[in-house]
Amino acid sequence: MKLFGRLLHKNPVSFLPYLGVGLVLILLPLFLSPYLLYLAAKILILAIFAMGLNLILGYTGLVSMGHAAFFGTAVYIVAFLTVRYGGANFGVVALLGILAAVLMAALFGLFIVHLSGAYFLLITLGLSQLLFSVVWKWRALTGGDDGLPGIPRPDLGLSLSMGDDTYFYYFVFLIFVGCFFLLYKLTDSPFGHALVGIRENESRMKILGYNPWRYKYVSFIISGAFGGVAGVLYAYMIGVAYPGDIGMMASVMVLFMVILGSPGTLACPLIGATLLTTVEHIISTFTPERWPLILGAAFVLVSMYFRGGIGIYLIRYWRKAELRHGSPEN
Amino acid sequence: MEALRIERLSRDFGGVRALHEVSLSVEAGERRAIIGANGAGKSTLIKLINGEIPPTSGTVHILGKDVTRRPVHDRVHLGVGRSCQINSLFLHISVLDNVLLALQATQPFRFKMLRSISKYDRLSANARALLTARGLWEKRAVPVVDLSYGEQRRIEVVLSLASAPKLLLLDEPTAGLSASETSDIIELVRGLGRDISVLFISHDMDVIFSIADRITVLHYGQVIAEGTPEEIRANPKVKQIYLGYKEG
Numbered sequence: 001m002k003l004f005g006r007l008l009h010k011n012p013v014s015f016l017p018y019l020g021v022g023l024v025l026i027l028l029p030l031f032l033s034p035y036l037l038y039l040a041a042k043i044l045i046l047a048i049f050a051m052g053l054n055l056i057l058g059y060t061g062l063v064s065m066g067h068a069a070f071f072g073t074a075v076y077i078v079a080f081l082t083v084r085y086g087g088a089n090f091g092v093v094a095l096l097g098i099l100a101a102v103l104m105a106a107l108f109g110l111f112i113v114h115l116s117g118a119y120f121l122l123i124t125l126g127l128s129q130l131l132f133s134v135v136w137k138w139r140a141l142t143g144g145d146d147g148l149p150g151i152p153r154p155d156l157g158l159s160l161s162m163g164d165d166t167y168f169y170y171f172v173f174l175i176f177v178g179c180f181f182l183l184y185k186l187t188d189s190p191f192g193h194a195l196v197g198i199r200e201n202e203s204r205m206k207i208l209g210y211n212p213w214r215y216k217y218v219s220f221i222i223s224g225a226f227g228g229v230a231g232v233l234y235a236y237m238i239g240v241a242y243p244g245d246i247g248m249m250a251s252v253m254v255l256f257m258v259i260l261g262s263p264g265t266l267a268c269p270l271i272g273a274t275l276l277t278t279v280e281h282i283i284s285t286f287t288p289e290r291w292p293l294i295l296g297a298a299f300v301l302v303s304m305y306f307r308g309g310i311g312i313y314l315i316r317y318w319r320k321a322e323l324r325h326g327s328p329e330n
Numbered sequence: 331m332e333a334l335r336i337e338r339l340s341r342d343f344g345g346v347r348a349l350h351e352v353s354l355s356v357e358a359g360e361r362r363a364i365i366g367a368n369g370a371g372k373s374t375l376i377k378l379i380n381g382e383i384p385p386t387s388g389t390v391h392i393l394g395k396d397v398t399r400r401p402v403h404d405r406v407h408l409g410v411g412r413s414c415q416i417n418s419l420f421l422h423i424s425v426l427d428n429v430l431l432a433l434q435a436t437q438p439f440r441f442k443m444l445r446s447i448s449k450y451d452r453l454s455a456n457a458r459a460l461l462t463a464r465g466l467w468e469k470r471a472v473p474v475v476d477l478s479y480g481e482q483r484r485i486e487v488v489l490s491l492a493s494a495p496k497l498l499l500l501d502e503p504t505a506g507l508s509a510s511e512t513s514d515i516i517e518l519v520r521g522l523g524r525d526i527s528v529l530f531i532s533h534d535m536d537v538i539f540s541i542a543d544r545i546t547v548l549h550y551g552q553v554i555a556e557g558t559p560e561e562i563r564a565n566p567k568v569k570q571i572y573l574g575y576k577e578g
Binding site for chain 1: 380382401402403406407412414418419420421422423427430431432434435436437439440441442443444445446447448450489492493
């Protein structure tokens with residue numbers, strides 16, 4: 001309650017959109033068909049994935065083209081443990097999935113965090129493609145392009161069945177809220193402010209007494225952990241692990257989501273994931289073979305006319321509305 | 331005790347020797363000016379002292395510690411503060427956030443992840459005091475990129491003071507400022523306690539003679555004279571090659 005009070009004290013109106021969106025998300029199962037609810041759960045999961053990339057892209061200022069490596073690692077770990085070893089304890093499987101993603105990020109990070117700009121982008125791409133080709137070729141272990149099907153919905157030991165889409169949706173929603181809250185806390189902290197400082201002017205940060213390497217490395221690992229959480233949920237939702245989950249297209253999609261949603265804003269991951277997933281759904285219904293074409297064109301248009309993504313336009317619009325209604329300054 | 335002692339410090343850039351065996355020491359509390367023509371190696375000297383670039387040879391001691399091999403961020407924690415010749419700020423965040431970043435840089439909580447930065451009351455109070463003293467508190471919510479050059483220059487100096495340095499390095503703090511803005515900076519430096527040693531670069535004779543206790547003259551990467559302002563003013567060699575006077 002204390003935190004809530006403080007938020008309200010800070011600027012009561014700014015948090016209304018978040019509460020509104022939260023309320024809509026809670027009420028969604030009342031209105032949506034099972035298939036659309038499944039899509040909504042997918043959006044929330046991809047938004048968690050995008051939160052991780054948003055942290056390093058929007059706050060630390062590192063553009064990763066291989067972020068699906070961490071997401072995909074978690075997807076495959078969940079698939080292994082459940083399909084190959086019959087691991088039924090959701091807590092253990094989820095924890096191992098996230099841990100694997102974190103370790104992968106810690107390993108990747110050692111090679112790339114001292115790089116920046118195009119080099120960082122290319123090496124993240126290269127390393128994730130390396131991982132992709134291992135998954136693709138090592139059929140005995142990963143099933144190659146057949147994937148690893150047959151992941152059951154998690155059993156939480158409650159009397160609720162996660163096979164029920166409504167319960168699964170609420171489960172994902174709770175984790176989404178937790179991740180959102182965590183990201184909010186992170187970006188509001190001394191650590192989060194230092195990340196923005198690195199994005200704005202890394203050499204000055206050193207002159208002020210910061211060790212940027214440490215911040216970049218830790219934020220990269222946290223970012224991988226978000227990818228891991230999303231990967232675990234995604235594996236349980238889809239029920240199968242495909243090489244595509246770890247490949248370049250998945251990395252590019254999440255990068256699009258973050259760029260569309262306005263990197264460096266809290267609202268970015270949800271906006272980006274919602275836009276991309278719903279548009280993909282609508283277009284795939286009518287003309288699936290043209291989806292990449294339309295995606296590409298949309299990306300070009302957004303880059304030309306909505307510099308900085310859709311998110312900041314929504315935020316600016318809201319701020320204007322806020323000013324009209326005379327919100328208290330500070 | 332000496333705040334700074336450098337011995338036979340040299341730095342090459344490719345085949346060009348920017349500094350050649352420079353030795354100097356700055357007493358605690360001293361205000362030292364480094365003067366010299368463009369290309370004399372003044373900024374290189376400052377970068378070697380705070381560790382932004384490593385020396386080709388020679389050593390740097392700060393407050394009695396050999397820091398020659400220490401990275402730049404380490405030296406800040408030993409007490410080195412520095413302002414840049416060309417404004418180097420965090421342009422797209424607010425004035426207040428710039429100062430908060432500078433203030434928390436030397437605090438142990440700078441890695442804390444889950445507590446709001448606004449809950450560190452002393453940090454906020456210090457930021458307010460620093461900004462109020464420089465007449466920038468009213469502008470605290472403005473992104474730095476939207477400030478005037480003079481205001482940005484003031485923030486540059488505020489950032490260098492935020493870590494409460496023992497040795498302050500100012501690289502042309504008044505470059506490009508109006509007369510009144512310049513005297514504001516002079517007042518600021520003169521108002522600093524004598525627990526802070528200052529080494530500064532300037533081309534402005536008013537600034538040099540109203541701040542410096544001692545002056546070191548660099549010429550093509552070498553020290554050619556050092557002394558009190560009176561001694562430097564009277565030094566024939568300096569007159570000839572730096573101040574541009576003819577003998578007699």
